[in-house]
Amino acid sequence: ETGVTQTPRHLVMGMTNKKSLKCEQHLGHNAMYWYKQSAKKPLELMFVYNFKEQTENNSVPSRFSPECPNSSHLFLHLHTLQPEDSALYLCASSHSGGLDYGYTFGSGTRLTVV
Amino acid sequence: RKEVEQDPGPFNVPEGATVAFNCTYSNSASQSFFWYRQDCRKEPKLLMSVYSSGNEDGRFTAQLNRASQYISLLIRDSKLSDSATYLCVTYIGTGGGNKLTFGTGTQLKVEL
Numbered sequence: 229e230t231g232v233t234q235t236p237r238h239l240v241m242g243m244t245n246k247k248s249l250k251c252e253q254h255l256g257h258n259a260m261y262w263y264k265q266s267a268k269k270p271l272e273l274m275f276v277y278n279f280k281e282q283t284e285n286n287s288v289p290s291r292f293s294p295e296c297p298n299s300s301h302l303f304l305h306l307h308t309l310q311p312e313d314s315a316l317y318l319c320a321s322s323h324s325g326g327l328d329y330g331y332t333f334g335s336g337t338r339l340t341v342v
Numbered sequence: 343r344k345e346v347e348q349d350p351g352p353f354n355v356p357e358g359a360t361v362a363f364n365c366t367y368s369n370s371a372s373q374s375f376f377w378y379r380q381d382c383r384k385e386p387k388l389l390m391s392v393y394s395s396g397n398e399d400g401r402f403t404a405q406l407n408r409a410s411q412y413i414s415l416l417i418r419d420s421k422l423s424d425s426a427t428y429l430c431v432t433y434i435g436t437g438g439g440n441k442l443t444f445g446t447g448t449q450l451k452v453e454l
Contacts, residue, residue, distance in 0.1 A: 230385070259440060270346070271386070271429075271444040284441065318385055322440055330376045330431070331442060333385035 231255040234319050234334035241309065242342055249304040249337045251319030259324045260302040261331065262294060265316040277302060278324050309341045343368055346445035348430050354451045359420050363448045365413040365430030372443075374433040375406055377415050379426045380447065386429055389415075420452045 232253045241247050253260065262274040276284035277296040291313075293305040302319055316338050320331035348365045355361045367375075375392035390397065392404040392413055403416040413430055427447040434441050 230387075268350075268446070270344075270446045273441065273443075276441065324440070330378070330388040330391070330433075331440075333387070335385050338383075 230332050230334065232319060232321055232332050232334035234317075234337055236337055237335065238338050238340075240340045240342060241306070243309060243311070245309075246305070246307040248306065249317055249319075249339075251302040251304075251334055253300055253302075253319075253321040253332070253334075255321055255332060257321035257323055257332070258299045259322045260296060260299070261320045261322075262302065262304055263318040263320065265318060265336075271318065274304075306339075309339075311341050314339055314341045344445070345369055345443045346430050346432055348445040348448045350446055350448060352449040352451050354453060355420055357420060357422060357452055357454055359452075360416065360418045361420055361450065362417075363415045363428055363430075363450075365415075365445055365448075367411050367413070367430075367432045367443075369432065369434065369443075370411060372411075372432040372434055375404075375413050376431040376433070376442075377402075377404055377413075378429040378431055378444070380429055381426045386444075389428070417450075420450075422452050422454070425450055425452045 260277045263271045274288045275294045280296045295303040316336045318336045319334040322331045377389040378386040379389045380386040392406045396405045401418045405414045427449045429447045430445040
């Protein structure tokens with residue numbers, strides 16, 4: 229276990245469904261992130277939360293809606309997704325200031341949109 | 343131009359070989375640099391930070407050339423367990439959480 233837990237590990241959903249991805253960190257970090265990883269592409273930053281305030285939205289479509297109720301929990305609410313949204317969604321956390329140790333990633337949710 | 347560029351490979355090397363990966367980055371404001379390792383269908387994990395003076399961790403040596411905006415990773419005495427994708431990563435502090443930018447990764451396959 230890395231200290232960052234993501235659920236579910238796998239998710240298959242139809243284009244009309246609504247689902248949520250959950251991330252929880254037990255590392256005392258105060259910044260949390262959502263990344264998308266598609267085949268043959270680099271990890272794409274989606275959202276950044278710092279002390280539970282959103283500080284970055286990297287032009288993500290509104291069908292992805294993040295929520296950060298506290299510094300330990302992060303959600304990604306999904307609705308009316310498209311097949312091209314199928315990917316590995318990774319949550320990560322870090323300390324806010326200074327980055328000597330990089331991020332710690334969760335194991336990811338592998339999402340398939342049918 | 344990609345912010346972080348890497349040769350995707352794959353690099354197929356025999357066990358015991360020395361292999362080097364290179365990476366270039368486009369944003370001269372990048373402040374910190376890392377190598378991450380990602381096994382198939384797993385999450386990326388921090389392998390090592392990269393410092394201007396160069397740094398070594400066992401069989402792994404990382405180098406940074408800020409003037410050329412170039413980062414390298416050298417793996418000596420390759421093991422089968424080194425087979426993975428190696429991600430070159432840069433960091434820019436945004437004042438509101440830290441922003442890492444990832445390359446597409448270089449795939450390494452170590453063979454018997």
